[in-house]
Each structure stands twice: as structure tokens, then as C-alpha cells.
Amino acid sequence: MTPNYPAIYREFTDQAQIDAQYNPSLPVADPAAEMQHFVTQAQRARATLRDVPDVRYGPTLAETLDIYPAEQPNAPVFVFIHGGYWRALSSKEFAGIALGLQPLGITSVLINYALCPAVTIDEITRQTRAALAWVLQHIHEHGGDPTRVAIGGHSAGGHLTAMALQTRWAEDYGLPADPFKAAVLVSGLYDLAPLRYSYLQPKIQLDDGVIRRNSPAFGVRPCTTPIHITWGGAETSEFARQSQVFHDAWQAAGNTSKLAPVPGANHFSAIHGFETPDGHLARWLADALA
Numbered sequence: 001m002t003p004n005y006p007a008i009y010r011e012f013t014d015q016a017q018i019d020a021q022y023n024p025s026l027p028v029a030d031p032a033a034e035m036q037h038f039v040t041q042a043q044r045a046r047a048t049l050r051d052v053p054d055v056r057y058g059p060t061l062a063e064t065l066d067i068y069p070a071e072q073p074n075a076p077v078f079v080f081i082h083g084g085y086w087r088a089l090s091s092k093e094f095a096g097i098a099l100g101l102q103p104l105g106i107t108s109v110l111i112n113y114a115l116c117p118a119v120t121i122d123e124i125t126r127q128t129r130a131a132l133a134w135v136l137q138h139i140h141e142h143g144g145d146p147t148r149v150a151i152g153g154h155s156a157g158g159h160l161t162a163m164a165l166q167t168r169w170a171e172d173y174g175l176p177a178d179p180f181k182a183a184v185l186v187s188g189l190y191d192l193a194p195l196r197y198s199y200l201q202p203k204i205q206l207d208d209g210v211i212r213r214n215s216p217a218f219g220v221r222p223c224t225t226p227i228h229i230t231w232g233g234a235e236t237s238e239f240a241r242q243s244q245v246f247h248d249a250w251q252a253a254g255n256t257s258k259l260a261p262v263p264g265a266n267h268f269s270a271i272h273g274f275e276t277p278d279g280h281l282a283r284w285l286a287d288a289l290a
């Protein structure tokens with residue numbers, strides 16, 4: 001049973017209008033087939049690639065990551081943060097992104113994290129940061145080069161990537177201030193306010209404080225990491241606007257970003273570009289880590 005929330009956000013006046021914008025399955029013909037694609041690709045990855053699954057980065061059971069190491073020593077590294085609106089899915093469903101990267105000599109790391117409503121989005125942000133700190137401090141033990149780490153994520157994972165970029169890595173973690181070579185944010189959410197009025201609210205339990213602390217579009221700090229912001233060209237106007245808002249905020253802080261949709265892609269196919277070495281996202285990453 002989903003209660004009705006008063007929806008007053010921009011031009012949207014009720015929950016149905018917010019859901020129509022923010023439920024990425026609604027404009028897609030066969031969302032189950034889109035999810036099955038990820039699962040099939042993930043099974044292929046886990047059956048065919050070298051992997052080091054379920055490495056602990058923190059004390060709770062969900063705090064694990066899966067490594068798909070490149071062949072050669074001192075390899076560049078891509079850390080992927082999965083989506084599912086902070087309340088579904090895991091690192092496992094998205095192992096397919098390593099299919100395109102391992103042949104390019106890039107080590108993939110897929111982060112897992114606890115889900116709402118068992119934990120809050122504040123806690124998911126903290127776990128994401130802990131996982132990234134672990135990668136920077138330990139990936140050399142798995143043949144990775146800690147000075148060539150890129151990060152990226154899809155949907156809720158795009159949001160968590162943006163939160164990672166806004167972390168005080170030097171003050172709070174004793175790491176380099178801007179430890180990442182590049183970031184790629186795919187169909188992300190950067191202003192969480194509208195989601196409070198959506199079908200997700202019973203699970204994600206947003207309040208003023210969670211929204212303020214976890215909306216990276218507001219208060220971007222100077223950061224030397226170049227970022228690529230993208231989304232599916234066939235997605236709703238709010239997904240396009242969320243990316244535009246973050247791009248504008250990133251540039252207003254004097255930072256470097258490139259904003260471009262994936263032509264014709266929906267919310268799901270927007271990340272297929274990691275699954276083959278010639279995919280546009282895999283190629284962008286290889287260039288950024290070269």
C-alpha cells in the first residue's frame with residue numbers, strides 16, 4: 001500500500017506526475033527484459049572473467065566489493081557503483097560492465113552496499129566512501145594502480161558517484177584531495193527533493209536533512225577530476241534536467257565536465273556502453289585512464 005504524498009515540486013502537482021518522470025520502467029516497453037539483459041551479462045562475466053568476489057571493505061555484511069582484475073600488473077582501475085534507487089539490486093547484477101573493461105586492461109571493482117529502508121541514504125553514502133577509500137588503499141594488493149582510479153555509477157549509483165566526488169578526502173580520510181582521474185555519471189539523480197513525493201518514499205524515507213546532505217547539485221566544491229555526465233536520450237525530461245543541473249553546478253564551481261546524452265538510449269540501455277571494449281563508455285574510460 002503506497003500512501004499519497006503531497007507533491008509540489010516544480011511543475012508537478014501530484015505523485016502520479018512525479019512517478020511518470022522518475023520511474024524509469026514506465027516509458028520502457030519491457031522492463032523485465034532490460035533487467036534480464038543485465039543478469040545475463042553478469043552471468044557471462046562471472047563465468048568467463050578472472051574475479052575476486054566478496055572482498056570485505058567494512059564490518060557489516062553488505063560491505064563487500066567484487067574485483068575483476070586486468071591481466072597486466074599496475075593496471076588502471078574503474079570502480080562502478082550500481083543503481084536500484086538505493087533500495088534494490090546489488091553489485092552482482094552489474095558484473096557485465098567488466099566484460100568490456102578487462103580486455104582493455106582495466107581492472108573493474110563493483111561496490112556493494114546496504115539498502116533502504118534497513119539503512120538510510122546517509123549510511124549508503126558513508127559505505128560508498130568507505131569502499132572507495134578501501135580501493136585507494138588496497139587495490140595495489142590486487143594488481144591495481146591507485147594513482148589511476150576512475151569512478152562511475154548508474155542512476156542511484158550516479159548519485160553516489162557525485163557524493164563521492166564531494167567527499168573531503170584529505171581532511172576526513174587522509175587521502176589525496178582529488179584521488180580520482182575521472183568520473184562517469186550515467187542517468188544520475190543530483191537533487192533528491194522530488195523523490196520525497198514519489199513511489200519510492202516508503203522505502204527511501206527522505207526528510208529535509210537527508211535531502212540537504214545528499215543532494216550533490218547544491219554546494220559543489222572545487223575538484224580537479226574531469227567528469228562525464230550522461231543519460232539516455234529517450235529518458236524523461238526530469239532525468240535530462242537532473243544531469244543538466246549537476247553539469248551547471250559543477251561548472252559554476254570552476255570544474256571540468258562534459259554533458260551529452262546517449263542517443264536513443266533508455267534508462268537501462270544507457271549503461272550498455274561498458275559491456276564491450278568498443279562500447280562508447282568503455283572507450284571513454286580507456287582514454288580517461290590512459
Ligand SMILES: N[C@@H](CC(=O)c1ccccc1NC=O)C(=O)O
Pocket residue numbers: 023024025026082083084085086088154155156157
Ligand atoms: N522501475 C525500477 C527500475 C529502476 O529504477 C532501476 C533499474 C535498474 C537500475 C537502476 C534503476 N534505478 C535507479 O537507481 C525501480 O523502481 O527500481
